[in-house]
Amino acid sequence: MSAHSTPVPSASRPSGPLRGAVRVPGDKSMSHRALIFGLLSVGETRVTGLLEGDDVLATAAVARALGADVVRTGQGAWTVRGVGVGGLVSPTETLDFGNAGTGSRLMMGVVAGHPVTATFDGDASLRKRPMRRIIDPLLKMGARVVSEAEGGRCPLTLEGARETVPVVYETPVASAQIKSAVLLAGLNAPGKTTVIEREASRDHTERMLRHFGATVEVEPYGEHGRKITLTGQPELTGSDIAIPADPSSAAFPLVAALIVPGSEITLEGVMMNPLRTGLFTTLRDMGADIDVVSQTSEGGEDVATLRVRAGALKGVDVPAERAPSMIDEYPVLAVAAAFAEGETRMRGLSELRVKESDRLAAIADGLTAAGVANRIEGDDLIVTGGAGRVRGGGVAATHLDHRIAMSFLVLGLAAREGMNIDDAAMIATSFPAFTPLMRSLGADIAMDGG
Numbered sequence: 001m002s003a004h005s006t007p008v009p010s011a012s013r014p015s016g017p018l019r020g021a022v023r024v025p026g027d028k029s030m031s032h033r034a035l036i037f038g039l040l041s042v043g044e045t046r047v048t049g050l051l052e053g054d055d056v057l058a059t060a061a062v063a064r065a066l067g068a069d070v071v072r073t074g075q076g077a078w079t080v081r082g083v084g085v086g087g088l089v090s091p092t093e094t095l096d097f098g099n100a101g102t103g104s105r106l107m108m109g110v111v112a113g114h115p116v117t118a119t120f121d122g123d124a125s126l127r128k129r130p131m132r133r134i135i136d137p138l139l140k141m142g143a144r145v146v147s148e149a150e151g152g153r154c155p156l157t158l159e160g161a162r163e164t165v166p167v168v169y170e171t172p173v174a175s176a177q178i179k180s181a182v183l184l185a186g187l188n189a190p191g192k193t194t195v196i197e198r199e200a201s202r203d204h205t206e207r208m209l210r211h212f213g214a215t216v217e218v219e220p221y222g223e224h225g226r227k228i229t230l231t232g233q234p235e236l237t238g239s240d241i242a243i244p245a246d247p248s249s250a251a252f253p254l255v256a257a258l259i260v261p262g263s264e265i266t267l268e269g270v271m272m273n274p275l276r277t278g279l280f281t282t283l284r285d286m287g288a289d290i291d292v293v294s295q296t297s298e299g300g301e302d303v304a305t306l307r308v309r310a311g312a313l314k315g316v317d318v319p320a321e322r323a324p325s326m327i328d329e330y331p332v333l334a335v336a337a338a339f340a341e342g343e344t345r346m347r348g349l350s351e352l353r354v355k356e357s358d359r360l361a362a363i364a365d366g367l368t369a370a371g372v373a374n375r376i377e378g379d380d381l382i383v384t385g386g387a388g389r390v391r392g393g394g395v396a397a398t399h400l401d402h403r404i405a406m407s408f409l410v411l412g413l414a415a416r417e418g419m420n421i422d423d424a425a426m427i428a429t430s431f432p433a434f435t436p437l438m439r440s441l442g443a444d445i446a447m448d449g450g
């Protein structure tokens, strides 16, 4: 199990207008997948714009342990020489995924489809996260759990199928991690593997499967869902892939610029995949001034340069069906809601309870510590806000959760008494340059010891 280093308490203070143009690091979902598809391809994959955060670095190390040759050639530039579908080797040591749900769960799919055995583990946060939702379909495909911690958790030893069985599987919740694990296992199955989802989740796996040479059919399913069918045992070929800036990371400077009076910032090269842009839709509904100044495409995705200006926000009702397209953005949306006039109701947030922390509880507790009125009703979070009314000054408990840490540092930039967090160390999992980038815009953020 990976140790968590000493906590790094941190604080943010009311800041003058934020100004400047920045590009946040590469998308985390695409970065994990680029390495995984590199591992499963024949030949060389060259990745640019890779997120060099701890979560993705763990996936790179695991790709090596499973047989790939993974080399860093420059900042964000990596090459992977893969083993091809069917070519995985059994790792000699436990696979340590640190804090990363995505890396561990997608790799469970990869291992399940191959005749290898591997032990999956990570930090105290990952050890609390449910893995049965991933393992259940993988058992149907022929994998076997050799051992697991109570409740189907890590450390978990998985023996992959000798002959992988293609399945038709409907995911019990909208989850790109479940969908991806099944499709990745299905790569080494003869015939067709189908995943049905009632609410569409992010589709980076489907897009990358095609990019590396697999045949994937995607059909609509019901009102909001999709049916995805993969033809098994393709030969995947190493490819070049350029990773755009992560919209989930862009969310932090974006919300900061909306709530710090007088701010105007530019966010460059932000990925605009429609299954990832629910936050932008919601913030615009709240009255946010977010302009697309230019648009292009990168790595098979639409990307945009966004100009964001501070201004009045109003509370809104966020429908449950929007949750999959902004699932990681609720902590920072709750911060925007604290500065919005009136009530914001965020519906259908049960999945937030099984992220790096119980995010529903962590957001509510942090808002309370900052003096912001909020309540949880079933799976809904309701925040009553108002610009100028956020006292701040408390300490938010982050529970090994990077998004909770960054969200409450953003809140402190516009709260009367600033805000403190108990630990900023986990920010390195997804956005290692968060503090210098925010400071370059004028944010007053202080880390313990620097």
Ligand SMILES: O=C(O)C1=C[C@@H](OP(=O)(O)O)[C@@H](O)[C@H](O)C1
Pocket: 028, 029, 030, 102, 174, 175, 176, 177, 178, 180, 202, 327, 328, 351
């Ligand atoms: O597939 C992915 O890259 C991700 C899927 C989401 O998780 P779920 O599949 O659990 O919704 C998201 O929260 C996570 O940060 C990244």
Ligand SMILES: C=C(OP(=O)(O)O)C(=O)O
Pocket: 028, 055, 099, 100, 101, 102, 103, 328, 355, 356, 403, 430
């Ligand atoms: C939920 C997240 O990631 P993961 O599931 O990969 O740990 C996240 O980055 O917010």
